[in-house]
Amino acid sequence: xxxxxxxxxxxxxxxxxxxxxxxxxxxxxxxxxxxxxxxxxxxxxxxxxxxxxxxxxxxxxxxxxxxxxxxxxxxxxxxxxxxxxxxxxxxxxxxxxxxxxxxxxxxxxxxxxxxxxxxxxxxxxxxxxxxxxxxxxxxxxxxxxxxxxxxxxxxxxxxxxxxxxxxxxxxxxxxxxxxxxxxxxxxxxxxxxxxxxxxxxxxxxxxxxxxxxxxxxxxxxxxxxxxxxxxxxxxxxxxxxxxxxxxxxxxxxxxxxxxxxxxxxxxxxxxxxxxxxxxxxxxxxxxxxxxxxxxxxxxxxxxxxxxxxxxxxxxxxxx
Amino acid sequence: xxxxxxxxxxxxxxxxxxxxxxxxxxxxxxxxxxxxxxxxxxxxxxxxxxxxxxxxxxxxxxxxxxxxxxxxxxxxxxxxxxxxxxxxxxxxxxxxxxxxxxxxxxxxxxxxxxxxxxxxxxxxxxxxxxxxxxxxxxxxxxxxxxxxxxxxxxxxxxxxxxxxxxxxxxxxxxxxxxxxxxxxxxxxxxxxxxxxxxxxxxxxxxxxxxxxxxxxxxxxxxxxxxxxxxxxxxxxxxxxxxxxxxxxxxxxxxxxxxxxxxxxxxxxxxxxxxxxxxxxxxxxxxxxxxxxxxxxxxxxxxxxxxxxxxxxxxxxxxx
Numbered sequence: 001x002x003x004x005x006x007x008x009x010x011x012x013x014x015x016x017x018x019x020x021x022x023x024x025x026x027x028x029x030x031x032x033x034x035x036x037x038x039x040x041x042x043x044x045x046x047x048x049x050x051x052x053x054x055x056x057x058x059x060x061x062x063x064x065x066x067x068x069x070x071x072x073x074x075x076x077x078x079x080x081x082x083x084x085x086x087x088x089x090x091x092x093x094x095x096x097x098x099x100x101x102x103x104x105x106x107x108x109x110x111x112x113x114x115x116x117x118x119x120x121x122x123x124x125x126x127x128x129x130x131x132x133x134x135x136x137x138x139x140x141x142x143x144x145x146x147x148x149x150x151x152x153x154x155x156x157x158x159x160x161x162x163x164x165x166x167x168x169x170x171x172x173x174x175x176x177x178x179x180x181x182x183x184x185x186x187x188x189x190x191x192x193x194x195x196x197x198x199x200x201x202x203x204x205x206x207x208x209x210x211x212x213x214x215x216x217x218x219x220x221x222x223x224x225x226x227x228x229x230x231x232x233x234x235x236x237x238x239x240x241x242x243x244x245x246x247x248x249x250x251x252x253x254x255x256x257x258x259x260x261x262x263x264x265x266x267x268x269x270x271x272x273x274x275x276x277x278x279x280x281x282x283x284x285x286x287x288x289x290x291x292x293x294x295x296x297x298x299x300x301x302x303x304x305x306x307x308x309x310x311x312x313x314x315x316x317x318x319x
Numbered sequence: 320x321x322x323x324x325x326x327x328x329x330x331x332x333x334x335x336x337x338x339x340x341x342x343x344x345x346x347x348x349x350x351x352x353x354x355x356x357x358x359x360x361x362x363x364x365x366x367x368x369x370x371x372x373x374x375x376x377x378x379x380x381x382x383x384x385x386x387x388x389x390x391x392x393x394x395x396x397x398x399x400x401x402x403x404x405x406x407x408x409x410x411x412x413x414x415x416x417x418x419x420x421x422x423x424x425x426x427x428x429x430x431x432x433x434x435x436x437x438x439x440x441x442x443x444x445x446x447x448x449x450x451x452x453x454x455x456x457x458x459x460x461x462x463x464x465x466x467x468x469x470x471x472x473x474x475x476x477x478x479x480x481x482x483x484x485x486x487x488x489x490x491x492x493x494x495x496x497x498x499x500x501x502x503x504x505x506x507x508x509x510x511x512x513x514x515x516x517x518x519x520x521x522x523x524x525x526x527x528x529x530x531x532x533x534x535x536x537x538x539x540x541x542x543x544x545x546x547x548x549x550x551x552x553x554x555x556x557x558x559x560x561x562x563x564x565x566x567x568x569x570x571x572x573x574x575x576x577x578x579x580x581x582x583x584x585x586x587x588x589x590x591x592x593x594x595x596x597x598x599x600x601x602x603x604x605x606x607x608x609x610x611x612x613x614x615x616x617x618x619x620x621x622x623x624x625x626x627x628x629x630x631x632x633x634x635x636x637x638x
Contacts, residue, residue: 001387001390001391001430002387002427002430003381003391003394003426003427003430003431003461004423004425004426004427004430005425005426006425008425010427010428010429011424011425011426011427011428012422012424012426012427012428012431013424013425014428015428017454020431020454021454023428023432024431024435024452024454027431027432027435027436027439028435028436028438028439028442028449029439030439030443031439031440031442031443031447031448031449032448032449032450033448033450037448037450038448038449038450038451039449039450039451039452043451044415044417044451045450046414046415046448046450046468048414049368050368050369053372055415055417055450055451055466055468056417056451057417057419057453057464057466058419058453059419059421059453059455059464061421061455061456061457062322063457063458064455064456064457064458065455068320068321068322071320072320072322075322095365095367096363096365098363098374098375098376098466099376100376100377100378100464100466102378102380102462102464103331104323105330105331105332106323106324106327106330106331106332107322107323107324107330107331108320108321108322108323108324108329108330108331109329109330109331109333109342110329111320111322111323112322112331112343112346113342113346116343116346117346117347119347119350120347120348120349120351121350123347123350124349124350128350129350129351129352129356129357129365130347130350130351130358131352131356131358131363131364131374132357132358132362132363132374132375132376133343133358134376134377134378134464135336135339135340135343136378136380136383136384137380138380138382138383138462139382139383139459139460140458140459141457141458141459142322143421143457143462143464145376145378145419145421145453145462145464147374147376147419149365149374149468
């Protein structure tokens, strides 16, 4: 049987990424444990060793995550940093990685050299060993898949799952405009993630890969509403710049572009945002903003300018 | 810069797989430790935990490892079993896996369901947890990459590196004909590998993925010659069958087809082949053959029918 079809209704495009992942999890059934042990968090957690082990996998695909406009070292950096960002999002420490390369025969040796060299440079900087891989032929293009292994920095790992009603919502850096330029110069928030992992008042965390509008609901506790202050959203310069030609507002770009690789996390509602940010600023130059709160579903809005996130749609793969 | 070129001399095809892997290892430099810690064995070994951890990565690619002639469950089984075979080849125990799926939008949902279900069935059978993955779009075809994690069954892992001069060479099962039918019904030699890992007289081991002629030199100790007895090579029925139409001898198929996923291993020269096989037969129904010996380079041949493996070429990817 051919794996492919001309009927859209029978194809994975009819499901879209989110539903597809739900279906895959269902098909795997008891072979797939619940997150954070299994599918559904930034990394999977493998226990049974003194420290929990972290595993994450992400590819870069020609035409999807990079193209001729970005240099080979940019594609390599992006592959490494996408994975590192997932380790950062659990407050973990990276240890090792393997790279599976599937490529057409006409790949330039020179391009591939720069690609691996840039991965090697980052691996040395972050003390990650590249311990294995695979090389295979595919008819068209290039798909490079990295699996990165890490471990809990302390005993504690920050999953997506433990936010509470009334928790404050913080986001690092500024958002938007990234995917439009095949974002590859970002710095994963590794030290920030590890620091947050040690703070008891931080309840849950993830990185933003498909845009805040699509990603943030994964942190949302049951029985709550995501109440964001529109004015508080940290909009990047790129988002403003692209807005001039895209016909969309800078805010739309900030909420939906994806590939920000910033951290978003939930902090106990008893914390004063100002104090938390002051403490943060003693350690990091990275921008930090309190953008809102997980309020009880029918609570009165804490903001005059409450933003309805459902009006925005983050990046959908496979549509 | 485009990653691709029309000039064959500048492309990875000019290198071929083996040289490409050597180049990649060079490009990675100090970021890549020596095998078995790094690139060059069936699995990479990650230490720092009470038991050494094993990591291996292998894809299945549409048109390369499967096509319309094999069912979705066959492609899934092949992906799982290719990886499991690498764990088996180190004498390890599998623990968990992640799957990165890159696919065109027109992939059939039904096909993908059967693909994941067959992986789940095997995962349950071998007690492997599917703990994570990724879904991404690519323009054409399907590339599914599995990373499998395992651990040493005992303290000892069998790498490719410790064979000695005069060691006997054994191979499990029968060889050849597999790649021609997109081999997917094979059973990885997991229990066999674990049993061999516990035997002190077994010095080194690997699985056969690209054909004995190409793979066996990886076990060969320095200063030795691979002396095989032509008559001893266990030729499969498929190899004989394909020989009728291929114009090649069954022996050529047995030595070069690849995708056998049998184990080949080196046993102390002081062992009597007959005794070892007798002991083996008490545990396994799997066929076992002593096919030769790593003799000192200029030693007189122990066989009347010594086979020169260099006359044969195993499967070369990317050529």
